[in-house]
Amino acid sequence: MNKALVQRYIPGALFVVGILMVWSTRSQTAVPLAGSLATVLPEMEGYRATQQIIPPDELKIVGATGYVARAFFKPDSTVAFTTYVAYYDRQTQGKTMHSPRNCLPGAGWEILTTGRGTINAGGKAHEVNKYLLKKDAHQAVVYYWYQGRGRIVASEYEVKWNLLLDAAFRGHTEEALVRIVVLVPGAGKATREDLNAAYAQAEKLGSRIGERLLADMSRVLPSATQTPSTASAFHTETVALVTP
Numbered sequence: 001m002n003k004a005l006v007q008r009y010i011p012g013a014l015f016v017v018g019i020l021m022v023w024s025t026r027s028q029t030a031v032p033l034a035g036s037l038a039t040v041l042p043e044m045e046g047y048r049a050t051q052q053i054i055p056p057d058e059l060k061i062v063g064a065t066g067y068v069a070r071a072f073f074k075p076d077s078t079v080a081f082t083t084y085v086a087y088y089d090r091q092t093q094g095k096t097m098h099s100p101r102n103c104l105p106g107a108g109w110e111i112l113t114t115g116r117g118t119i120n121a122g123g124k125a126h127e128v129n130k131y132l133l134k135k136d137a138h139q140a141v142v143y144y145w146y147q148g149r150g151r152i153v154a155s156e157y158e159v160k161w162n163l164l165l166d167a168a169f170r171g172h173t174e175e176a177l178v179r180i181v182v183l184v185p186g187a188g189k190a191t192r193e194d195l196n197a198a199y200a201q202a203e204k205l206g207s208r209i210g211e212r213l214l215a216d217m218s219r220v221l222p223s224a225t226q227t228p229s230t231a232s233a234f235h236t237e238t239v240a241l242v243t244p
Contacts, residue, residue, distance in 0.1 A: 097175065
């Protein structure tokens with residue numbers, strides 16, 4: 001085919017695809033969960049779990065269809081780690097997932113390092129985001145990823161691209177944000193050697209938590225082949241958010 005002719009039609013083709021994506025995003029159908037978020041890591045051996053409720057004004061900003069968040073305490077009643085899952089049965093303009101990369105600094109955390117980590121689940125290694133944060137004398141290792149529509153994704157750019165494609169060609173954009181915050185013990189007073197050991201311990205715990213969360217989320221999320229018309233009824237619940 002003539003190159004000039006192809007270039008002539010490219011703008012028009014892109015315009016049509018853009019219109020299709022916008023239309024599909026507005027007309028997409030909500031897809032409910034296959035199970036209850038209350039069953040996602042409700043407990044962990046050796047820790048005591050608690051829940052709190054997100055204030056209504058914050059919940060409105062989050063815009064999630066459902067969420068579950070827990071703080072897990074050591075026997076001495078200090079927080080060891082927190083988990084947070086927000087599910088969106090569909091995503092439209094003004095109702096999309098908020099990246100922890102933006103939300104955590106807003107909560108007073110300073111991002112010291114950013115990178116990627118690996119969590120193994122179901123015999124497969126999954127790439128996730130791994131951050132090191134600081135707040136006053138506290139430090140924390142954070143793992144987070146986006147899970148839904150048959151994918152586990154770390155990159156925000158890839159998530160947005162998948163969102164556009166699925167809105168346009170599949171008609172649904174259900175997805176969950178999954179986040180783990182593991183406190184680094186003794187970060188304010190530890191020597192460099194002790195601090196490195198504490199980092200390694202926090203990362204090991206975060207990977208173990210992540211393995212459980214990946215498995216539980218795979219169980220409650222709609223299947224990759226599920227369509228809006230075959231989805232089951234949505235499970236509603238009142239749950240909590242704890243930020244260390």
